Amino acid sequence: MPGRRPPRESESIVNKDRLTGLDASFLHIEDGSAHMHVAAALTFEGAPPPYEELVQSVDERLHLVPRYRQRVAFVPLGQGRPRWVDDPHLNIRYHVRHTALPEPGDEDQLRALAGRVFAQPLDLDKPLWEIWLVEGLEDGDGGERFAVLSKTHHALVDGIAGVDLMTVLFDTQPEPVVPPERGARWLARPMPSGAQLLGEALVERLGGPLEAVRAAGGAVRHPRRVLGGLAASAVGLGSFVSSSIRPAPSSPYNVEIGPHRRFAWVRWDLPEVKALKDELGGTVNDVMLTVVTLALGRHLYHRGISTEGLELRAFIPVSVRDEHGPGVTGNQVAGMMAPLPVWAREPTTCFDLISEAMIGLKQGGQAVGAKALTELSGFASPTIMSQAARLATRGRLFNLVVTNVPGPQLPLYLLGREMIDFVPMVPLAPGQGVGVAIMSYNGRIAFGLTGDWDAMADLDDLAGDLRAAISDLVEAAGVGAKKKAGRSRASA
Structure with missing residues (x-):
């Protein structure tokens, strides 16, 4: 043959x-x-x-x-x-x-x-x-x-x-x-x-069924691995879809946006973040989400908006690269829908709620489910995918994006000049008036706050609320009191 x-x-x-x-x-x-x-x-x-x-x-x-x-x-x-x-x-x-x-x-x-x-x-x-x-x-x-x-x-x-x-x-x-x-x-x-x-493109589309047959052949050769992956994807899909079909609550952050942007940033020392993580018993990402949640709660309160019982929803991008698939190009990122309990004013209570929720999301395999959906998009009609992408951004699936990327923990140089700050920016999708990007670099963490020009005229106030939230969490956890020389503070 x-x-x-x-x-x-x-x-x-x-x-x-x-x-x-x-x-x-x-x-x-x-x-x-x-x-x-x-x-x-x-x-x-x-x-x-x-x-x-x-x-x-x-x-x-x-x-x-x-x-x-x-x-x-x-x-x-x-x-x-x-x-x-x-x-x-x-x-x-x-x-x-x-x-x-x-x-x-x-x-x-x-x-x-x-x-x-x-x-x-x-x-x-x-x-x-x-x-x-x-x-x-x-x-x-x-x-x-x-x-x-x-x-x-x-x-x-x-x-x-x-x-x-x-x-x-x-x-x-x-x-x-x-x-x-x-x-x-x-x-x-x-x-x-x-x-x-x-x-x-037409030849590739005709070849789609052939790719499915080849994938089936791979399943026959590795049934246990494939069935395990299918089970994880099915559970994750259920978790991701169930959180996505319920619209996120309305908020002043979810309005029609214009083309202009505001940008602000807040810095924090990474050793203090790790001390908080160790003291409170969670992850660095839990600490990041907690201070963002506390800041949003303060910001809404200062705007005169009640946060009683309010739980915003954040889209958290996570890497889903397959370790067994080197050389794969393109974005290999899915995400989880994380609850942000902005009603919780007490810092350690807020941390505990977020840490517990993130454990549940990881155990439920939301990121795996989201990855399965993005892989399915590769077989859909491009016209259908175009409309689906636009409709997804109009359905208020989440209130904002919060992305946390670990960066290099050593100094970097450009033509012999040392880089002292790296502040990331996340784009705003339609209906998203604010976004938060977080990145660590050489012992420091930077929060980049992106705001629509009109919806977030008070973006600098949100940055101030974030600094206050950091101080509140440090104080509530007692981390600062354990430092003989005083604690490091978030700076502008």
Whole structure:
């Protein structure tokens, strides 16, 4: 019996470059008000590098992240998921930009600039990333600093496990490391025509049933592993769907949003967070969710809104990468619907409620269930998936996104300058007026608060409520009293 014909090189390229159902959904959700890029504000010690030096550094490393040389090509008539194609007009200076703060160059000005930059959508006809070099930042004592604002579309990079351009730009030592050789000069592959894109997509759709048969063959070879996975997925699906079909409670955070953004941040020392986790008997993520919940409760109270019996719902992205599947590209992220009991004003009570709820969600396999749904999206009609993605954001499935990403616990350097802060930004989906992104770096934690310009005119007040919530939890747990030299405090 003749063997199956191996795929042609062109077929394997197309398969590799086809967006997953989840990645494509980020493009479907995007509209004039909701821009689906993740971002970060990075602060560095010392004088800024010359702009041309930064451009050269990016150019020398772009081959390490080849997806950053590609743009999205949409299939005509919506008959297939988009795919990545080489951009024949790639211009690095379009993507690496340069600006400066006016005097005095303080953090308030940097936050305002970040809000404006993060509010600008990425051009879907070009590679979906930007880097902004920001000069003129002072450290408060007259010293010099600079910042880098990065933007990358969610369809391009996995926020938890992916390798992005900023990753390859950093060194782990002050002396800049020479990047690996680029090899032969890069030449963009020809842009496929609309007819070619349509033909490829139709062939792939016809091949869908064959993939299902191959998957069934794998089930026969590994029945115990597959049945165990099916059982976990079934339980998780039940948990995830049951929490999703009930709409989240109404709140002032869930309104029609506009295109403009505000951005704020709060810092915290990681050792204090770990001390709280050890004292209270939960996880670092439990601590993060507790202070966010307490802050939201305070914020609603200050707005004159009753929180009695109110439990908001947060979407918590979690990594669901398969350890046995190296080389898988695209976002491998699902999520859990976590209750935020904003009615609980007593900090340790709030912590206990959240810790217990998170244990239940993990035992119920919500993340596994959500992963199963995202995998099913890969077999659905692209038109159906587009409509489903938009409808999902209009049904108020959750009140806000809270994402917590562990970062490197060692100093990183950009062209010999040490990075001292890494503040993440999470995008706002339609109907989501506020979002919280959390990231640890080199012994510190940064909360990045994204707010719709109109819905969250008091975003700085929410940042103040978060600082107060941190202090309240530290005091209630008695962690600060155990430090001889006093406790570290959350700072602006």
